[in-house]
Amino acid sequence: MANFYEDNADLRFYVEKGIDWGPLYEHTQMLGDVYESLDEAKETWADTLNLIGEFSANEIAPYAAELDTQHNVLKDGDVVFGDRITTIFDQLKDLGVHGLCMPEQLGGMNAPLITYFLSAELMARGDVSVMTHHGFHGGMALAMLMFSVDEGTTTVDLENKQLVSTRFEAEAMDIVSGEAWGCMDITEPDAGSDMAALRAVGELDEDGNWTVSGTKMFITSGNGRYHFVIARTEPETQGDPETGLKGLSFFLVETYNLDEDGNKNWLATLDKVEDKLGHHASPTVMLTFEKTPAKLIGERGDGFRLMLLLMNNARIGVGFESLGLIENAIDLSKQYAAERPSMGKTIDKHEMIADYIDEMEVDACAIRAMGVRAAYYEELAQRLKLQAQFLAEDGSEEEARLLKESNKLKWKARKVTPLLKYYSSEKAVEYGQRCVQIHGGVGYTTEYGAEKLLRDAMVLPIYEGTSQIQSLMAMKDNLLWIMGNSKTFAKQLAEAGFKSRFDRDGLTRDVYKIKLLAMRAQVHLMRWILSEKLGNKPVSAWGSALGDFDPKVDFSPAMLHAEHLAKLLTDAAIASELFRQAKKWPERRELCVAFVERALPRSRYQLDLIKTTGHRILAQLHGEEAAAAPDREVA
Ligand SMILES: Cc1cc2nc3c(=O)[nH]c(=O)nc-3n(C[C@H](O)[C@H](O)[C@H](O)COP(=O)(O)OP(=O)(O)OC[C@H]3O[C@@H](n4cnc5c(N)ncnc54)[C@H](O)[C@@H]3O)c2cc1C
Structure with a gap:
């Protein structure tokens, strides 16, 4: 079976x-x-x-x-x-x-x-x-x-x-x-990636009861009973995204309850089920709350933080979802390629197709390695925090130790999660399309299921934070870390430089070459962003030179190249993890070699892109900005 x-x-x-x-x-x-x-x-x-x-x-x-x-x-x-x-x-x-x-x-x-x-x-x-x-x-x-x-x-x-007890036990x-299921209601007609623009409101009446009002759209399984809803409870200062995010709170809202006969009494209105390209068995719903009773979770203004807690796990979930789809694409591609004859042999024996399938198989293992890492760090971080809360005395050394360990793991999870979400979902689309291509003409028909995979894959880089947003997160986290830890980064740079040239083992040299390329990209972007502030100062002295740094204004070149950097960071993260495995379990070395073989040349290419492109677009954008805001000085 x-x-x-x-x-x-x-x-x-x-x-x-x-x-x-x-x-x-x-x-x-x-x-x-x-x-x-x-x-x-x-x-x-x-x-x-x-x-x-x-x-x-x-x-x-x-x-x-x-x-x-x-x-x-x-x-x-x-x-x-x-x-x-x-x-x-x-x-x-x-x-x-x-x-x-x-x-x-x-x-x-x-x-x-x-x-x-x-x-x-x-x-x-x-x-x-x-x-x-x-x-x-x-x-x-x-x-x-x-x-x-x-x-x-x-x-x-x-x-x-x-x-003993937990607040949402019955739910x-x-x-x-x-009997029921839940939903995650963030997106609105005028607010997707930009959460500071959310408009649904949470209101407290005189009796101390909360309600929410507003329209949420694209809500997966949005016909469910229990909705986590993010809504505005505090006014925002006009145009300031920081207050926009701080004014959000988090609620659990029931969209219906059941009468004695089990019939639903609706407390919100389902407006629409989206007609989508794929993912057809999963309903995507637009719904409206109108003074619907709600339970505030945590404190007022805590919405963005709580929503991120939920989203971290959801993003790792998309990583594994993408992986499942890629496995499916591999199954279909291999089955078809092994049966379809062309020019005297089945197409899986043709060099290019064999290379395509090998790359898909190696990448599936690479994504799983990164996914397991992200899931493990995230889970252990959460569980250590629980331990600190329940097992350690308030203010004790043990509590401090557990929280420190939890935060360390949380940071590791935070570094790898956007890369996992980015890479796995982009690869799912690429390999969905490749599966169609391997099927030739029949791939374009509905008969073999290849085109369904491509349609299903296309939402993966969009929901739970788009690929662009994942790249921006990864770029900001990494560059800000370098600014705060420039001496540690300088040491890592030196180590990568040394091992990539002088280690006796070829695989070690190649893994460190990939890491070095990712670091060089970051150094290049930092110098580009901050050339005026940093002059010719060495990397180790950057920390003290960055007192008046404002990432929102100063990151333009890095925002432009965030996706290229995300690709480099992903290859470096996967190569490091597979290398760690290869050292512990020698049978994993072959996989590491296969991944590095492709990751190294494509990392060189990404660094080249970062170094040689983008100036023209930035000049254009700055020109437009200067026209719109003439009193702003443009570099
Ligand atoms: C099938 C499906 C299911 C979904 N399920 C849910 C759900 O359960 N709950 C929920 O709350 N939402 C859900 N969503 C919504 C989804 O999370 C949003 O569509 C997504 O966050 C993008 O928001 P948007 O559509 O408003 O696009 P926009 O934010 O308008 O973005 C449009 C494009 O601009 C890019 N962009 C935006 N800002 C920047 C920037 N600063 N720099 C560079 N590029 C940028 C984006 O990456 C994107 O390519 C779902 C969507 C779909 C299609």
Whole structure:
């Protein structure tokens, strides 16, 4: 019987030895001795992934075309799902997987979050829209628990390893049981990437009750019952994006409740289900709240921070979703190429096609390496923060130690997550298109499913923060870090320079060459941005020269080249991770060599682009700016 877990040796490598399960196991045990030992826990989690792999291969993948053609429709104010997705979610409810990572007392299996991400890949390989809708179940229940812990409304009895109470218990249990699901409502008709422009409002009445009003659009699974809504509660100072973000608060809003007969009483209006290019089994909804009762989460003005907590996990989720789609593209491409004869042999034996398929396979492993890293850092950071909150005394040394460790991991997760989201989603589109190309003419028809993959892939670089926004985040984080840590950066630069030239091992030299190229790009951009401020000062002296630096005004060249830099940073991050694996597990060296072989020349190209292009566009933009604002001095 087909099984997407069993047939994927690279994924199994992580479950069997690549992931250090020990710390995650210890943390999950904090809320109940669900497992007798680490070995038993690992076996259970592997069995669950095996089950999901089998389910996806046999109950989702064979119905991908059906899922694609059965569109969801708006009827009598509610969304009517297609028959196939209804069947699949009835089956998933029976399997009980919505509570995979929830504590046992909330109906879950107490598994680490990383098992959810791996299961997301398995489901997405069957069909991405099924995976997406699934993600708005357990992921949202877990978010309810996370937010309640964050605001201090969850209590635990550590001695007996019990969750005593949590604010959104009823809502979370409703989701875990498969009766309901959640949604994430950020985007509005006039505010997507620019969250400071959000206009939905949260209002407090005289009795101390909150309501939200406003229209949200493009809400995935937006016909769900429980919505995390970000809305403005504090006025903004005209045109100042900082106050725009600080004035946002975060709410849990129910769009309907049920009467005694189980009928829905709507508290918000579903306006529209989008007619999209792909992702057809996943409803994308526009809806309007009008003084809909809401529960404030955390403090007023905390909305942007809380929304980012949710989005970090969601972005890692898109990484694994993209990976599942790429695995699907590889499956279809290999099957077709092995059967289709051309010029005396099957096309998989032609050099170019063999190279195409090899590149896709290497990249799938590369993305998984980065995804597992991001997921692991993020999860451990969150769990250490929990430990600090529940286990350590307020103000104790132990609390400080746990928080310091958590922040370190959080920073590592923050560095790799935008790169994962960027690279995996862009590759999903590229390889969706490549899959069509490998199929030739039939790829352009609906018969083989290749064009569906391309259509499904195209939203991946758009939602959960576009590729451009991910690149800008990565660029800003990296350059600002260099400014604050110029001496450490100078040391890293020297080490990379030395190892890339003098190490005795060729692979080590190549990995460090890629890192060096990424660093040189950053040095070049810093010099370009700050040439006037820095003059000819050495890198190690930059920190003290940057007192009056304003990233919003001064980053223009780096904003222009943010995507090129993101590509370099991604190649450096993946090469480093695969190299780390190769040193620990010699059987991984071959993969590292295969990745580096392509990453090194393309990194040289990206650096060349950064060094030689962009001046003309910047001059044009500055010219336009000068015309619009004549009193502003233009460099
Ligand atoms: C199928 C689907 C499902 C979705 N699900 C959800 C959901 O569940 N919840 C939710 O809240 N939203 C959801 N969205 C919305 C999605 O997150 C937004 O579409 C996305 O953030 C982009 O916003 P926008 O469409 O307003 O584009 P814009 O922000 O207008 O951007 C348009 C283009 O300009 C670029 N751009 C914008 N600013 C900059 C800049 N400073 N520098 C360089 N380039 C820039 C963008 O990258 C993009 O290429 C979904 C969208 C789709 C299509």
